[in-house]
Amino acid sequence: MHGWAGGTLKIDGYRHGGRLRIDAAEAPDGSLVALDEDGLVLWSFAAHLGDAVQQLDDRGYDVSPIFPVNVAFSPASFMDFAAVENAAYVLGQRTFILFPDALDNVPLAANAGVVRHEFGHAWFELLASGESGGEIPWLSASADGALAIRSLNEGFADTVAGLLLDDPRFIDPSLVLPERDLTQDSISTGLYPNAGDDPLASLTYDPYRLGSVYAAFAWDVREATDPDAALALAVGAAQAWGDDAVWEDSDRYVLHFIDLADGDARDAACASAAIRFPHLDSPDCP
Amino acid sequence: MTRAAVVALLLLTSTACSTLSTLHGAEPLAKGKHEFAVGVSLQTASNSFSYVGVPIPQLEFAGRWGLGQDVDFGFRAWLLGAGFDTRYRFWHDERHHLAVAPAIGGFYIPSVGGSVEFHAPVLGQVDLARWAKLSGGPRVVLRDQINPVSMPGGEKGSIARIDVFAGGGARLELAMGRRAWIGFSTDFYAQPARHAIPGWSLGLDFAFRKPDKAPAPNP
Amino acid sequence: MIWLVSAALAAEPLDASVGAGVDLSALRGSARHDVAAGFRLWGTVSPQPWSATFEVAVIPHADHSGLYTYRTLDVDVSAIAEIVAAPHATAFRAGLGPALVVRTTTFVSDATKVANIGVEGGLRARVALDGPLGKHLAWSWHMGSTAHVSGVDWDVGLGLGVAL
Numbered sequence: 112m113h114g115w116a117g118g119t120l121k122i123d124g125y126r127h128g129g130r131l132r133i134d135a136a137e138a139p140d141g142s143l144v145a146l147d148e149d150g151l152v153l154w155s156f157a158a159h160l161g162d163a164v165q166q167l168d169d170r171g172y173d174v175s176p177i178f179p180v181n182v183a184f185s186p187a188s189f190m191d192f193a194a195v196e197n198a199a200y201v202l203g204q205r206t207f208i209l210f211p212d213a214l215d216n217v218p219l220a221a222n223a224g225v226v227r228h229e230f231g232h233a234w235f236e237l238l239a240s241g242e243s244g245g246e247i248p249w250l251s252a253s254a255d256g257a258l259a260i261r262s263l264n265e266g267f268a269d270t271v272a273g274l275l276l277d278d279p280r281f282i283d284p285s286l287v288l289p290e291r292d293l294t295q296d297s298i299s300t301g302l303y304p305n306a307g308d309d310p311l312a313s314l315t316y317d318p319y320r321l322g323s324v325y326a327a328f329a330w331d332v333r334e335a336t337d338p339d340a341a342l343a344l345a346v347g348a349a350q351a352w353g354d355d356a357v358w359e360d361s362d363r364y365v366l367h368f369i370d371l372a373d374g375d376a377r378d379a380a381c382a383s384a385a386i387r388f389p390h391l392d393s394p395d396c397p
Numbered sequence: 398m399t400r401a402a403v404v405a406l407l408l409l410t411s412t413a414c415s416t417l418s419t420l421h422g423a424e425p426l427a428k429g430k431h432e433f434a435v436g437v438s439l440q441t442a443s444n445s446f447s448y449v450g451v452p453i454p455q456l457e458f459a460g461r462w463g464l465g466q467d468v469d470f471g472f473r474a475w476l477l478g479a480g481f482d483t484r485y486r487f488w489h490d491e492r493h494h495l496a497v498a499p500a501i502g503g504f505y506i507p508s509v510g511g512s513v514e515f516h517a518p519v520l521g522q523v524d525l526a527r528w529a530k531l532s533g534g535p536r537v538v539l540r541d542q543i544n545p546v547s548m549p550g551g552e553k554g555s556i557a558r559i560d561v562f563a564g565g566g567a568r569l570e571l572a573m574g575r576r577a578w579i580g581f582s583t584d585f586y587a588q589p590a591r592h593a594i595p596g597w598s599l600g601l602d603f604a605f606r607k608p609d610k611a612p613a614p615n616p
Numbered sequence: 617m618i619w620l621v622s623a624a625l626a627a628e629p630l631d632a633s634v635g636a637g638v639d640l641s642a643l644r645g646s647a648r649h650d651v652a653a654g655f656r657l658w659g660t661v662s663p664q665p666w667s668a669t670f671e672v673a674v675i676p677h678a679d680h681s682g683l684y685t686y687r688t689l690d691v692d693v694s695a696i697a698e699i700v701a702a703p704h705a706t707a708f709r710a711g712l713g714p715a716l717v718v719r720t721t722t723f724v725s726d727a728t729k730v731a732n733i734g735v736e737g738g739l740r741a742r743v744a745l746d747g748p749l750g751k752h753l754a755w756s757w758h759m760g761s762t763a764h765v766s767g768v769d770w771d772v773g774l775g776l777g778v779a780l
């Protein structure tokens with residue numbers, strides 16, 4: 112992992128910034144504490160990222176193609192006109208972007224679940240495209256298709272975070288967002304993008320609403336089985352969806368999920384899909 | 398105008414902008430004299446939207462008033478912001494001038510945020526002829542931008558960010574008759590605080606002022 | 617403004633002055649600069665065309681969250697040799713000199729408390745304008761930069777003082 116102070120995030124990629132310098136002092140218990148808040152956030156991010164990779168490695172998943180990654184703290188970008196506390200992953204660039212803390216709770220970039228969510232984006236890219244840091248194959252999708260894929264990507268990232276921590280409200284230590292709760296009763300009807308060629312509608316579409324339905328669907332299977340089983344099905348479904356390369360249809364992820372499941376997992380997936388994706392008709396469900 | 402164009406225009410004018418262009422030289426106006434100028438330029442880094450890879454146009458209006466021997470006062474307005482400066486000429490002879498022009502500027506829009514910026518240009522000028530002046534020099538700009546942060550769920554806070562531009566500019570001014578001048582400027586700045594890509598400006602300006610008598614050299 | 621300019625142009629340049637002012641500083645952190653307001657004491661002796669300015673800047677800074685608090689205090693001391701140009705009472709100064717940067721940091725959370733003092737040498741450069749304000753007072757403006765081991769700090773400030 113390469114950490115950078117600042118730098119510039121352009122449309123065609125990240126331009127490296129300066130050297131990070133995290134000064135630290137020893138606490139009475141022998142641990143090291145960063146001497147400023149940005150250093151604390153960066154260290155926390157790196158620690159959680161390492162933990163997430165270890166968790167996946169322990170479960171037999173190979174995420175090494177994602178590395179090495181860049182971690183850029185508050186780079187200059189077109190988003191400078193506003194401010195946000197967050198963490199983000201830039202598809203195709205193997206780059207995480209961290210923003211400074213502005214609120215009172217656990218900084219988002221230091222939240223164990225949020226870090227796993229962002230890593231989930233990197234993993235989605237690897238599973239669905241077969242590589243990390245290369246061309247993103249679904250860029251050829253229509254505007255509506257691209258927005259639906261964004262939703263699926265967000266849903267998969269929430270799935271990874273929720274299942275690795277076995278916590279459906281992993282954001283709560285930083286922000287209380289009931290709409291991102293993986294146990295909520297959400298359905299997909301009316302949440303699909305329908306922007307057509309209207310750029311204003313594309314700018315205002317919220318991918319997290321449909322994404323939360325995908326994540327809640329996976330959590331329904333977790334509740335019937337266990338986190339590892341649900342995660343394995345999500346991973347397999349993402350990979351199969353990517354292999355299909357039918358970029359206009361994000362719901363094929365749900366159909367693959369059901370197809371890969373058996374026993375209690377399939378029963379739960381079918382029951383969940385019937386409620387959350389009522390327009391879908393899976394041949395594997397009664 | 399399409400909805401996309403409206404959105405783009407709103408976004409452009411809502412940014413925390415600075416201006417990196419050089420609009421004047423080192424020779425202050427004599428006491429009681431005044432000047433009005435308008436300038437256009439292409440700039441990067443002063444407007445965050447330029448980081449998509451496209452320089453952004455900037456429009457500026459400026460006025461200056463002579464306050465005394467070797468000192469004048471200036472006001473400047475641009476998209477989006479305004480500021481003022483005091484130019485003090487600390488050395489000159491018949492054809493050469495050295496001055497410093499500390500400036501302060503900024504803007505603020507409720508719910509969007511704003512910025513305050515401080516400029517410290519040190520300017521030199523050579524009068525190539527009565528109708529041509531070449532000026533330029535180093536400049537440091539410190540800009541503090543503050544934006545409110547409002548998260549889904551109601552949490553609120555704010556983030557302050559410092560930008561430093563360190564570099565300089567040059568300007569060639571040519572007379573167009575007795576009262577009008579045309580200026581060509583170029584500026585280049587590193588961004589050492591955020592290690593961002595350099596910013597630059599290419600500008601064209603028109604100034605209108607009454608002709609001055611030749612200044613007496615330094616005692 | 618015009619009255620101030622007239623007073624500054626008409627009087628004699630300062631031989632020496634001391635004063636205090638407010639600063640806005642950009643202080644180097646782990647990954648970016650933190651913005652902090654502080655105050656600065658200065659003393660200048662000016663046997664033209666050279667001068668020497670001594671500065672002590674005190675810059676407190678704090679970051680709070682519901683889980684922890686960082687409190688930082690920077691004390692910067694510098695001695696700057698300057699060239700001076702003063703066709704009137706207002707003098708322009710530009711100079712360079714050594715600096716000492718002392719930073720104390722305290723971190724407090726429910727789990728632990730950590731205190732640290734860091735001392736670094738560095739080099740400071742600044743440009744300034746100053747001059748008399750009436751018969752006994754003085755004013756000062758500056759912009760400066762201090763390069764030390766941890767990075768480069770930037771500052772700008774205004775001050776008032778007394779003419780000696």
